[in-house]
Amino acid sequence: MKTIVVSAVLLALYLLHFDFWLWQRPELILGLPVGLLYHVVYCVGISVILALLLYTAWQRDLTAE
Amino acid sequence: MTLAILGLYLMLVLAVGLYGHRLFRGTGEDFFLASRTIGPFILLMTLFGTHMTAFSLLGASGAAYHRGIGVFSLMASSSALIAPIVFFFVGTRLWRIGKRHGLLTQVQFFRERWDSNGLALFLFFMLVTLLIPYLLIGVMGGGITFEEITRGQVPRWLGSLLICTVVSVYVTAGGVRSTAWANTFQTLVFMGLGAVTFIVIVRQLGGLRTALESVDPTLLMHGERIPASMLVSYTLIPLSVGMFPHIFMHWLTARNVSTFRLPVIAYPLCIAIVWLPSVLLGVLGTSEVPGLTGPAANSILLQMISLRAPEVLVGLLGAGVFAAVMSSLDSQVLSLSTLFTQDIVGRFRLGSRMSEAQQVRLGRLFVVLLLAATYLLSLVSNRSIFRLGVWSFTGFAALFPLVIAAIYWRRSTRYGAWSAAVTVAVLWLYYFLQGWQTPDYTVGGSGLMPVAILLLTSSAAMVVGSLLGPPPDPELVDRFFPARSKSS
Numbered sequence: 307m308k309t310i311v312v313s314a315v316l317l318a319l320y321l322l323h324f325d326f327w328l329w330q331r332p333e334l335i336l337g338l339p340v341g342l343l344y345h346v347v348y349c350v351g352i353s354v355i356l357a358l359l360l361y362t363a364w365q366r367d368l369t370a371e
Numbered sequence: 372m373t374l375a376i377l378g379l380y381l382m383l384v385l386a387v388g389l390y391g392h393r394l395f396r397g398t399g400e401d402f403f404l405a406s407r408t409i410g411p412f413i414l415l416m417t418l419f420g421t422h423m424t425a426f427s428l429l430g431a432s433g434a435a436y437h438r439g440i441g442v443f444s445l446m447a448s449s450s451a452l453i454a455p456i457v458f459f460f461v462g463t464r465l466w467r468i469g470k471r472h473g474l475l476t477q478v479q480f481f482r483e484r485w486d487s488n489g490l491a492l493f494l495f496f497m498l499v500t501l502l503i504p505y506l507l508i509g510v511m512g513g514g515i516t517f518e519e520i521t522r523g524q525v526p527r528w529l530g531s532l533l534i535c536t537v538v539s540v541y542v543t544a545g546g547v548r549s550t551a552w553a554n555t556f557q558t559l560v561f562m563g564l565g566a567v568t569f570i571v572i573v574r575q576l577g578g579l580r581t582a583l584e585s586v587d588p589t590l591l592m593h594g595e596r597i598p599a600s601m602l603v604s605y606t607l608i609p610l611s612v613g614m615f616p617h618i619f620m621h622w623l624t625a626r627n628v629s630t631f632r633l634p635v636i637a638y639p640l641c642i643a644i645v646w647l648p649s650v651l652l653g654v655l656g657t658s659e660v661p662g663l664t665g666p667a668a669n670s671i672l673l674q675m676i677s678l679r680a681p682e683v684l685v686g687l688l689g690a691g692v693f694a695a696v697m698s699s700l701d702s703q704v705l706s707l708s709t710l711f712t713q714d715i716v717g718r719f720r721l722g723s724r725m726s727e728a729q730q731v732r733l734g735r736l737f738v739v740l741l742l743a744a745t746y747l748l749s750l751v752s753n754r755s756i757f758r759l760g761v762w763s764f765t766g767f768a769a770l771f772p773l774v775i776a777a778i779y780w781r782r783s784t785r786y787g788a789w790s791a792a793v794t795v796a797v798l799w800l801y802y803f804l805q806g807w808q809t810p811d812y813t814v815g816g817s818g819l820m821p822v823a824i825l826l827l828t829s830s831a832a833m834v835v836g837s838l839l840g841p842p843p844d845p846e847l848v849d850r851f852f853p854a855r856s857k858s859s
Contacts, residue, residue: 368628
């Protein structure tokens with residue numbers, strides 16, 4: 307079950323990389339082009355999700371030897 | 372002023388690198404792996420500094436000049452996702468195996484995992500062949516930047532020589548320990564200076580919103596400038612981190628497996644910090660310096676600095692570029708030296724086993740020889756060598772199925788590994804000859820990059836070759852999958 311959930315999360319992250327719904331939108335939001343802002347937020351999101359995985363599903367894999 | 376800042380920076384790097392030498396314990400394991408004592412922050416900075424080259428920073432601005440903000444998703448956020456996942460699924464596993472079996476190099480790992488000297492030697496030549504152009508790009512890029520930033524006061528040959536000399540001194544002094552300290556310092560420098568440069572230039576342009584409103588709106592969206600198939604292909608390129616000898620070397624330096632936690636979490640943030648200013652400055656450059664074509668756009672960052680920043684910042688930016696060059700060059704040359712020392716001399720040397728002191732001496736000698744050879748090659752190479760960068764990444768990424776099979780697939784065999792390695796060598800050479808002279812070459816003009824074909828075929832070759840050959844020796848497999856063998 308854990309493997310399925312983790313795989314689904316990673317697959318979702320990969321698919322979210324392809325932000326095709328923003329590809330034709332040049333407007334600025336918070337001073338940045340919306341497509342660029344999306345990818346900066348995406349990087350922050352990856353970081354947060356990897357942290358969650360490391361402290362939950364992958365906790366045992368990082369137990370010190 | 373610019374020269375003084377650059378000179379001061381090079382001296383600072385030397386001082387930090389030589390500080391690492393004070394901690395050096397004089398053993399081969401310490402020279403090549405810092406006795407596996409590196410902590411989380413230094414590991415993060417070292418991995419990031421090693422992975423990010425000046426080529427990628429200057430190239431990012433140049434690519435953004437032509438293709439707009441889509442370059443961030445093409446090159447940066449794909450690495451932000453893939454690289455830390457590879458650190459976790461490959462790096463932590465290799466760290467455990469490396470510690471358990473006392474391994475020092477990637478080639479040793481593959482030799483022991485599949486019990487094949489021939490395969491190890493073949494992989495050694497492939498890894499070295501793919502890494503040498505990468506070294507050359509760093510040395511040449513550094514020299515060219517020196518020349519441009521000092522407006523010819525320091526010629527290219529002298530700039531490259533200075534960089535090679537500084538790297539050679541601190542790497543030979545303390546091995547990977549000095550490299551790690553110098554990398555940490557240099558990574559902080561290029562991350563910090565990137566941000567400062569960006570803020571100063573954007574203020575000069577009247578603020579970010581004003582500056583962005585003056586550029587072609589099609590550069591502010593992904594649009595048609597990057598085909599979808601190219602975007603998909605590019606997500607495969609960061610798999611190369613799983614096969615870089617210099618990244619492998621740094622993984623093995625970790626103090627323990629939990630040391631990987633910070634690099635996995637913080638890597639995407641570091642990428643965003645460095646790439647956001649680079650991409651934006653490339654886009655803003657289209658209105659400041661219009662009309663650049665082809666590779667000429669790679670100098671846009673330097674041109675923007677010259678136009679819009681005070682002289683002190685020109686020197687600091689130069690220091691930032693050298694930081695990016697040297698933080699990759701030192702690790703690459705040390706990893707090659709480790710491969711030569713351990714996998715060629717150590718393996719095929721006649722007579723008794725090398726002593727610790729001999730290993731260190733030989734490692735130092737190889738560092739100096741490799742840098743000298745790279746420097747001499749850089750003097751006779753022309754700028755077309757920069758086209759080899761993406762081909763180098765393609766080769767390493769295409770070898771990725773080998774490391775995955777070695778770690779996760781008990782049934783994988785030397786026959787599968789041979790099949791995959793030979794497939795990569797043949798197909799890489801074929802596509803290289805077809806497309807290396809064509810910028811942004813894609814297979815049949817489809818937008819699909821050769822890396823996708825190579826990765827698919829090498830994976831298939833690994834599976835078919837392993838299943839068609841005899842199964843591996845169970846004792847050998849159990850050495851690398853101990854937990855599973857206990858439960859079965």
